Amino acid sequence: MATDISLLLIEDLLQILGAFVVFSVALVSYYGYKKVESPTMLRLTIAFLLLGGGFMLSGIIGLTNLDLQSPIPLWVSAVVIGASSLEAAGYFFLAFSYMMNVRGFGKASTVPVFALVAAVPVVALKAIAIYFLLYGIIETLISYLKVKKIETLTIAFGLVLIASAEFIRWISFLYPTETTILAASLIIRVFGFITLFVPVLRFVSLRGKYI
Amino acid sequence: MIYRTQVKIIADVLYATQEYDFDNRGIGVTTIIRKANLSHPRLMKILSDLVSSGLLEETIKGKVSKYKLSMKGQHFLSEYNRFHDFATTFGLRL
Numbered sequence: 001m002a003t004d005i006s007l008l009l010i011e012d013l014l015q016i017l018g019a020f021v022v023f024s025v026a027l028v029s030y031y032g033y034k035k036v037e038s039p040t041m042l043r044l045t046i047a048f049l050l051l052g053g054g055f056m057l058s059g060i061i062g063l064t065n066l067d068l069q070s071p072i073p074l075w076v077s078a079v080v081i082g083a084s085s086l087e088a089a090g091y092f093f094l095a096f097s098y099m100m101n102v103r104g105f106g107k108a109s110t111v112p113v114f115a116l117v118a119a120v121p122v123v124a125l126k127a128i129a130i131y132f133l134l135y136g137i138i139e140t141l142i143s144y145l146k147v148k149k150i151e152t153l154t155i156a157f158g159l160v161l162i163a164s165a166e167f168i169r170w171i172s173f174l175y176p177t178e179t180t181i182l183a184a185s186l187i188i189r190v191f192g193f194i195t196l197f198v199p200v201l202r203f204v205s206l207r208g209k210y211i
Numbered sequence: 212m213i214y215r216t217q218v219k220i221i222a223d224v225l226y227a228t229q230e231y232d233f234d235n236r237g238i239g240v241t242t243i244i245r246k247a248n249l250s251h252p253r254l255m256k257i258l259s260d261l262v263s264s265g266l267l268e269e270t271i272k273g274k275v276s277k278y279k280l281s282m283k284g285q286h287f288l289s290e291y292n293r294f295h296d297f298a299t300t301f302g303l304r305l
Binding site: 032036140142143149151155156 | 302
């Protein structure tokens with residue numbers, strides 16, 4: 001049985017691994033934006049950059065403060081909230097991409113925007129992240145019904161895994177001593193990002209040919 | 212109603228010039244209007260932008276202008292297809 005410290009170490013390392021996965025999706029999106037100047041590609045780039053930044057920050061702050069006892073210094077709390085804000089903003093941009101695509105420019109839903117107002121503490125940010133993710137899942141599934149592409153279904157499944165992980169992580173705030181809940185949420189999230197990354201892989205492999 | 216994005220409109224114009232240029236001497240404005248489903252004033256603005264950015268080549272014979280897809284335009288279309296596929300994978304439109 002792993003100790004709490006080693007679980008936290010695994011959690012932080014997985015955060016950093018997740019950050020690299022997400023950054024690679026951001027990179028492909030950025031190439032897409034550079035080549036065709038599509039706002040959709042820009043929104044995806046921003047979304048995945050913010051998500052990657054959030055994961056990276058969480059991972060680094062976790063790795064450098066593994067042995068910290070309560071009370072946690074103010075700057076660490078500030079960085080954790082900052083990382084959570086980046087993640088929530090990333091999920092917001094992901095949801096925003098769907099809003100812009102599905103509703104048309106004049107009819108973008110204001111509901112996810114409204115939810116941002118309440119975003120201050122980490123728990124609220126996690127709840128908002130789940131909210132945006134659920135929106136993204138629904139829109140991706142609707143898109144799958146239209147285009148019937150297995151890759152779209154894979155992305156939706158990846159988002160479901162990420163949302164589940166976020167939900168479990170949210171629960172973990174209720175049980176702060178149960179690090180296994182945290183670890184489980186992170187492992188599910190990494191699987192989620194790998195699932196999200198699989199359809200993107202073929203675009204990464206084509207990179208050398210075009211760029 | 213789902214609107215076409217500017218990128219999609221540009222791609223539609225480029226597709227039209229590629230698909231209906233049967234004699235490789237370019238196609239006229241009327242054909243592009245019909246195939247890309249655009250109004251004349253809007254198309255003229257887009258054509259002007261596409262010619263100045265090098266995606267289309269314009270040849271003028273008398274009062275008639277013809278438009279032909281350039282190498283840069285072909286490259287743009289192949290990139291568009293590629294990233295259209297990428298966006299569709301995420302359930303999005305370019």
